[in-house]
Amino acid sequence: MTQGKKDVEQITGRDIDFAKWYTDVVTKAELIDYSQIKGCVVLRPYAYALWENIQKILDDMFKKTGHENVYMPMFIPESLLQKEKDHVEGFAPEVAWVTLGGSEELTERICVRPTSETLFCDHYKNIIKSWRDLPKKYNQWCSVVRWEKTTRPFLRHREFLWQEGHTIHATVDEAREETHRMLDIYADFCENYLAMPVVKGQKTEKEKFAGAEETYTIECMMHDRKALQSATSHYFGDGFAKAFDIRFTDKDNTLKNPFQTSWGMSTRIIGGIIMTHGDDSGLKLPPKVAPVQVMVIPIAQHKEGVSEAADALLEKLKLSGLRAKTDVSDQSPGWKFAEYEMKGVPLRLEIGPKDIQNNQCIAVRRDTKEKIALSLTDIDKSVKELLDKIQKNMFEEAKANLDNNTFVAYSVEEMRDIIQTKGGFVKAMWCKDLSCELELKEKALVSSRCIPFVQEKLSDCCVCCGKPAKHMVVWAVAY
Amino acid sequence: MTQGKKDVEQITGRDIDFAKWYTDVVTKAELIDYSQIKGCVVLRPYAYALWENIQKILDDMFKKTGHENVYMPMFIPESLLQKEKDHVEGFAPEVAWVTLGGSEELTERICVRPTSETLFCDHYKNIIKSWRDLPKKYNQWCSVVRWEKTTRPFLRHREFLWQEGHTIHATVDEAREETHRMLDIYADFCENYLAMPVVKGQKTEKEKFAGAEETYTIECMMHDRKALQSATSHYFGDGFAKAFDIRFTDKDNTLKNPFQTSWGMSTRIIGGIIMTHGDDSGLKLPPKVAPVQVMVIPIAQHKEGVSEAADALLEKLKLSGLRAKTDVSDQSPGWKFAEYEMKGVPLRLEIGPKDIQNNQCIAVRRDTKEKIALSLTDIDKSVKELLDKIQKNMFEEAKANLDNNTFVAYSVEEMRDIIQTKGGFVKAMWCKDLSCELELKEKALVSSRCIPFVQEKLSDCCVCCGKPAKHMVVWAVAY
Numbered sequence: 001m002t003q004g005k006k007d008v009e010q011i012t013g014r015d016i017d018f019a020k021w022y023t024d025v026v027t028k029a030e031l032i033d034y035s036q037i038k039g040c041v042v043l044r045p046y047a048y049a050l051w052e053n054i055q056k057i058l059d060d061m062f063k064k065t066g067h068e069n070v071y072m073p074m075f076i077p078e079s080l081l082q083k084e085k086d087h088v089e090g091f092a093p094e095v096a097w098v099t100l101g102g103s104e105e106l107t108e109r110i111c112v113r114p115t116s117e118t119l120f121c122d123h124y125k126n127i128i129k130s131w132r133d134l135p136k137k138y139n140q141w142c143s144v145v146r147w148e149k150t151t152r153p154f155l156r157h158r159e160f161l162w163q164e165g166h167t168i169h170a171t172v173d174e175a176r177e178e179t180h181r182m183l184d185i186y187a188d189f190c191e192n193y194l195a196m197p198v199v200k201g202q203k204t205e206k207e208k209f210a211g212a213e214e215t216y217t218i219e220c221m222m223h224d225r226k227a228l229q230s231a232t233s234h235y236f237g238d239g240f241a242k243a244f245d246i247r248f249t250d251k252d253n254t255l256k257n258p259f260q261t262s263w264g265m266s267t268r269i270i271g272g273i274i275m276t277h278g279d280d281s282g283l284k285l286p287p288k289v290a291p292v293q294v295m296v297i298p299i300a301q302h303k304e305g306v307s308e309a310a311d312a313l314l315e316k317l318k319l320s321g322l323r324a325k326t327d328v329s330d331q332s333p334g335w336k337f338a339e340y341e342m343k344g345v346p347l348r349l350e351i352g353p354k355d356i357q358n359n360q361c362i363a364v365r366r367d368t369k370e371k372i373a374l375s376l377t378d379i380d381k382s383v384k385e386l387l388d389k390i391q392k393n394m395f396e397e398a399k400a401n402l403d404n405n406t407f408v409a410y411s412v413e414e415m416r417d418i419i420q421t422k423g424g425f426v427k428a429m430w431c432k433d434l435s436c437e438l439e440l441k442e443k444a445l446v447s448s449r450c451i452p453f454v455q456e457k458l459s460d461c462c463v464c465c466g467k468p469a470k471h472m473v474v475w476a477v478a479y
Numbered sequence: 480m481t482q483g484k485k486d487v488e489q490i491t492g493r494d495i496d497f498a499k500w501y502t503d504v505v506t507k508a509e510l511i512d513y514s515q516i517k518g519c520v521v522l523r524p525y526a527y528a529l530w531e532n533i534q535k536i537l538d539d540m541f542k543k544t545g546h547e548n549v550y551m552p553m554f555i556p557e558s559l560l561q562k563e564k565d566h567v568e569g570f571a572p573e574v575a576w577v578t579l580g581g582s583e584e585l586t587e588r589i590c591v592r593p594t595s596e597t598l599f600c601d602h603y604k605n606i607i608k609s610w611r612d613l614p615k616k617y618n619q620w621c622s623v624v625r626w627e628k629t630t631r632p633f634l635r636h637r638e639f640l641w642q643e644g645h646t647i648h649a650t651v652d653e654a655r656e657e658t659h660r661m662l663d664i665y666a667d668f669c670e671n672y673l674a675m676p677v678v679k680g681q682k683t684e685k686e687k688f689a690g691a692e693e694t695y696t697i698e699c700m701m702h703d704r705k706a707l708q709s710a711t712s713h714y715f716g717d718g719f720a721k722a723f724d725i726r727f728t729d730k731d732n733t734l735k736n737p738f739q740t741s742w743g744m745s746t747r748i749i750g751g752i753i754m755t756h757g758d759d760s761g762l763k764l765p766p767k768v769a770p771v772q773v774m775v776i777p778i779a780q781h782k783e784g785v786s787e788a789a790d791a792l793l794e795k796l797k798l799s800g801l802r803a804k805t806d807v808s809d810q811s812p813g814w815k816f817a818e819y820e821m822k823g824v825p826l827r828l829e830i831g832p833k834d835i836q837n838n839q840c841i842a843v844r845r846d847t848k849e850k851i852a853l854s855l856t857d858i859d860k861s862v863k864e865l866l867d868k869i870q871k872n873m874f875e876e877a878k879a880n881l882d883n884n885t886f887v888a889y890s891v892e893e894m895r896d897i898i899q900t901k902g903g904f905v906k907a908m909w910c911k912d913l914s915c916e917l918e919l920k921e922k923a924l925v926s927s928r929c930i931p932f933v934q935e936k937l938s939d940c941c942v943c944c945g946k947p948a949k950h951m952v953v954w955a956v957a958y
Contacts, residue, residue: 033602033605033606035551035552035554035598035601035602036556036559036601037552037554037556037589040552040553040554041552042549042550042551042552042598042602043549043550044549044606045547045548045549045617048547048548048549048550049547049548051550052548068524068527068528069524069527069528069531070521070522070523070524070527071521071522071527071530071622071640072514072521073514073516073519073520073521073638074519074553074591074622074624074638075514075516075519075575075638077515077516080515093581093582094581095581096554096577096579096580097577097578097579097580098575098576098577098578098591099576099577099578099579100575100576100578100588101575101576101626101637102572102573102574102626103572109579110516112553112577112591119514119521122514122515123512123514123521126512127512127523132808138524142622143550143553143621145553147580147581158580159552159553159554161550329611
């Protein structure tokens, strides 16, 4: 091997130590680098390109539903953060405080936004006077800071990237409709772009967002059967509007408080993609968001005509709108195969002297590792069909994992037993009392993930206390 | 007028009080709202849409020249900021310091990035081992914080959005080439997209970036004849690489320090667009970056067929890829005309019953206010032609302002006189001594804007001390 060549490094087996496997993948696939500050990571080009694809799709969905992007300051004065009581209680313990500007001590300390409800409210108060000014449907792409004690790449950063939508409406109905519309958009995005099936539902009082009246969530099951809260949408009623004194003159000439929502998805979802689809060879990216959808690998590239054929193939794929790349470095084909499997490229096309003779190339699917000879005629069309198949298959595999690992429990013991032996989502009836939720946390180590929109009447009794049940809840161990 | 209707508010005349006119425009055109923290502003949808257009064009230019986007943490530990001596001296006095995380005092205070050289170096040190790892050509879109005493919308924020490119190369030549390539991209972008003519050149030692060996700049002249530094590109040599101990094994198997560059453009450029093109009616946006290129205004919209014709016109424009909108609110046409002139929409199309009869609409140019009847047949083509003309005319007007207000001075008195009576850019010879630069600052109130690439030998003597001159410098009062 030539001096300077790299080895594809080994990673821990996924089913041997899932946590270690995960950390190996995020570093070996060159997604992140650690910075000197715990929980603050570098998103390397490959991770950022993935995030850009996610942004582009979501941003289009937001704009098509009438949302506009804005940018709010990153700093919140302490007095502003404190205006809504529940909100400050939820966030103040984990914010980073700026106390010095240059060499001067600030008269009021300011926090780096953990979320921007208070900033949006402060702005709405300035710009909303009449019913003509409503609704405002805003979104922003930014980073937020939460000074967590335990951190983990993508899943729990002290600083992370996200989008946060903040809307304000004249009526309850309009705000409620918005809350649900955005949850539906997240669910659509997760299932149809990230190949991650979701369970949609409402959070319990205990689990809802600080300051919200209602929080809705999409919950995904990871390969290790734990739950990942993948996006949330909040209905605030007029609580924030009252706390911030936002009022508008309605058509009937009376002053009213408007109604608000907020909703967000973050780079955490990249952790979700990794843990849903990845395997012992590394990352496995859904074609619709993969930074590179097709990797063209020339075989025996020093032989006459090979590089040219590889280039021609690459150009054809690019022209048809595919995100395709080639690697003509002097690493061995074997090294390249392993490298781009590690990076989760959905499809590899191998092209060598024999293939050229036969007017074909060899396609290798990242999801199944199946090898398929494809004619170079209409290669763009057959590649697109294959990518669609891969996308669909990845969803179906994840769906099977969710379906096969969703169980029902009728007692605390049964729930604990399922969680300890199999893991997964456990459906069980609940009386709606916090005490039962806490008891399940303590005894079965689960948290309530959501009250699914699709309810089943498993029994009449709460799984914990046996009193009359109000809802079926999905319980699980969560990230 | 219906209750709740708004008036188009008056703004200060541009030539009466330029500073007041500027502040009026940024608020009345709904570009910004002030937040509770001085120098931290809300970028409202219209300003952010403009920034998104700027981002999209620049980002494409960066990607086409082989750059990849990344995201670095926003926090820099104090010890990391201090690694490069000149750099920390330049930035430490104006950074915001985080000293508390939640309720705990941090063992080392951390600053919110004022710029990210130190973070990129820390990352490069981790990932660069061999010549195979070079070059890295990275860029990031983010916000940075500089705790300025005096602030002004877009021109000087305590927090502002920008892009910062950071590249690292095996050789001096490659790094120098990169520095110039990026300056050329900024110049191309300013002239051909923002219709802002530039003077390209090198900064003096006094004015260069903290830690750079060489800083290059594009300087634009605003309507009030002051200069705006619109983008900069820095060549670092191997100074940062040495300070951060970044080394790579070259092909000859020896350890070497690589060479670096950085370059940036910020939301400050939006201030430049406003001050270059705006007039007494408000903002005037170059068609290529305007969030709305064409505003369709129905006249007598309650009359039969008018809304339908306006909608059909709008659809046709949108289909042909134009950013077009309509306003069907019950505000009067006069109100709408003034409103979208204030917002600087390049072209207005008025369509009423008579126009429909004649298969035409009335186009009104924002730049010249000229009215032109356009046939509805091929309207998309004629609108595109008009927008091109507007773009071109805006550049020419700005170029005339630059050319007509660029003067030559042979003495300090002459320079002071020009600056006091006419303003503008003053070309004058310079001996390269800091003392003369300081004396000109004190006596003529100008700063050196750049040593233009296009040099003229105006005389042999420094404008200040009369000693042998080394360069022709452009001097001006700057924002």
